[in-house]
Structures are given as structure tokens and as C-alpha cells.
Amino acid sequence: MHGILPLWKEKGFTSHDCVSKARGMLKTKKIGHTGTLDPDVEGVLPLCIGKATKIVPFLTDTEKIYEATVTLGCATETEDASGEIIDQKPVNNVPSENEILQIIKRFEGQIKQIPPMYSAVKVNGKRLYQYARDGETVQRPERTVHIKHIELVDAPEAAVNEQYSFTLRVVCSKGTYIRTLCVDIGKALSYPAHMSALVREQTGSISKEHCYTFSEIQQFVDDGNVGNVILALDRGLDHLQVLTVSEDQRFAIEHGQVLPMPDHLFQEPFVIKCNGEVLAIYQQHPGKPDKIKPVRVF
Numbered sequence: 001m002h003g004i005l006p007l008w009k010e011k012g013f014t015s016h017d018c019v020s021k022a023r024g025m026l027k028t029k030k031i032g033h034t035g036t037l038d039p040d041v042e043g044v045l046p047l048c049i050g051k052a053t054k055i056v057p058f059l060t061d062t063e064k065i066y067e068a069t070v071t072l073g074c075a076t077e078t079e080d081a082s083g084e085i086i087d088q089k090p091v092n093n094v095p096s097e098n099e100i101l102q103i104i105k106r107f108e109g110q111i112k113q114i115p116p117m118y119s120a121v122k123v124n125g126k127r128l129y130q131y132a133r134d135g136e137t138v139q140r141p142e143r144t145v146h147i148k149h150i151e152l153v154d155a156p157e158a159a160v161n162e163q164y165s166f167t168l169r170v171v172c173s174k175g176t177y178i179r180t181l182c183v184d185i186g187k188a189l190s191y192p193a194h195m196s197a198l199v200r201e202q203t204g205s206i207s208k209e210h211c212y213t214f215s216e217i218q219q220f221v222d223d224g225n226v227g228n229v230i231l232a233l234d235r236g237l238d239h240l241q242v243l244t245v246s247e248d249q250r251f252a253i254e255h256g257q258v259l260p261m262p263d264h265l266f267q268e269p270f271v272i273k274c275n276g277e278v279l280a281i282y283q284q285h286p287g288k289p290d291k292i293k294p295v296r297v298f
Helices: 015-026 050-060 097-105 128-133 178-188 214-223 233-237 247-254
Strands: 003-009 031-033 042-049 064-072 074-076 085-088 109-113 143-154 164-172 193-203 242-244 270-274 277-284 291-297
Touching: 003 015, 003 050, 003 214, 003 233, 015 031, 015 042, 015 214, 031 050, 042 050, 050 233, 064 178, 097 143, 097 178, 109 178, 164 178, 164 193, 178 193, 233 270, 233 277, 247 270, 247 277, 247 291
Parallel strands: 042 193, 074 193, 242 270
Antiparallel strands: 003 042, 031 042, 064 164, 064 193, 074 085, 109 143, 143 164, 270 277, 277 291
């Protein structure tokens, strides 16, 4: 079995839990996920199976689309609803829709983020969440991420229990911390804030409508037609350019040979196909500008 299982991760599972559960259901060990989702988060979590595990870093590197709820009036140590409260300020004056729109537009484009202490980013060989659990604080590396688009989905008129929540839709690059984005938007609105809910709606070209829950997948397994829910491997490479070659070039590519640079320079990396079949992913040779070399061979 080779391909992509478009899983809709439900709340309560870690990404690792999902991989373990899928291995048991599909009776195969070679499965990898394409971007961690916290247990409180639901949404699109493509699982790569068999040969498709070779494309995990490429699918992980795609744009993501999220729907996130920002709650003003309360900040937590984890920047989401699961953490201890570290700051509070009653929302006595609810910001207008226009105010929110003006603020969120400031966050479109390239922005700087400092990863939360409760995250998997490594500093000096140790995960930040390990420092946090040990009560230690370390300097966190600033990173640049890209917010392609951000829009206001829902903005109620009134606060509830001195807190005010509104919902955003965010299209962003790999490595974006939506929790941190919510906190930073709150600061720009002059309130402590946290992310109170998050749904990942899309990873690359795989969106919610393509996905199945574990119970739905189990039904396919029981009926003996689980192959009907598996997407082709190249579905996870839609964002890369494709170089189509003839059959007489197949042997060289399948054996990972270094080849001459195509007539027109491709964006790197790029997919090589023959008769619609993905043979390999290639890039420019680092030491020979007129050559290309394989990154992955299938």
C-alpha cells in the first residue's frame, strides 16, 4: 500500500497516536504524518504510507489553512486554552469589527515570531517544552514566517464573562505558530490573549472535504476497500513543478543518476514523471550548476 491517507484528526489524539492507530488499522508499519497537531486541535492530517513516506518533508512544507479563535482578556502559559492563566484584563470595551480588521491586516506578509515555550523547537539540543516543564526559561530564536492571507470570519457584538472571542481564517507557511499569532494580535489590540480553538482546514491541496475520520476509515477496512480512500502519492507534490520525460530516460532516473540540466531551469526541487508516474524528485546539483541530482527516487 503506497499513497496518502487523508485523515481528519479529531480532538483527543496526538499526531503520534494517529500514526500508531493507522498502523494497526492498515496492518503496515511504514506510515508518517505531515505536521504535528496538538490533542486539542482537529483537522486535516495527511498520513503518508509506504513509498509515500519519502514525500513527508515536501508535503509538510506546503501552505496550511487554519480557522482559529482568538480570545481577548486572558493569556496562558501555553498560549492556548490548555495552559495556566498568566495574565488577565477584563474586556470592558469590545473592539469594533473595523478595529480588528485594521489590526489583523498588519500581520499579512512576512512576519517575525518567537516560538512559544511550550513547543517542540530545539534550543541547545533540548525541546522548549522540556525547559518549560523544568521551570527554566531560555532565549528563543526569532523566526520569519509568511502569512499569505488573514481574514475575519466571525466577530460577535458582545463579550462573555469579561472575555471576547473572534474567529480568523489564516493561510500561512510551514512553521507558523497560530497560537503565537493569536497572542500577538491580542497585544496589538491592547489585551492579553490566547488561542481558544483551532481547526486545520487544508494542507497543500488536501482539504477537509477530502478527509475521513478513523471510524469512517475503519468501515472501509471492514468492507475490504480501504484503497478507495488512499490518494495517489503525487497528490502530495501538487505544489512542485513537473518535468515529463520519455521511457528511454526512465532507467537513468530510477537509478538516481546525475543528469544534464533541462533546457529551462525549474524551480527547486521538482518532480520527474514518465507516463504520469512519479519517478523521482530532483534538484540542481550543488557542485555542478549544469547538472541535476536526485533528492528522492521512487
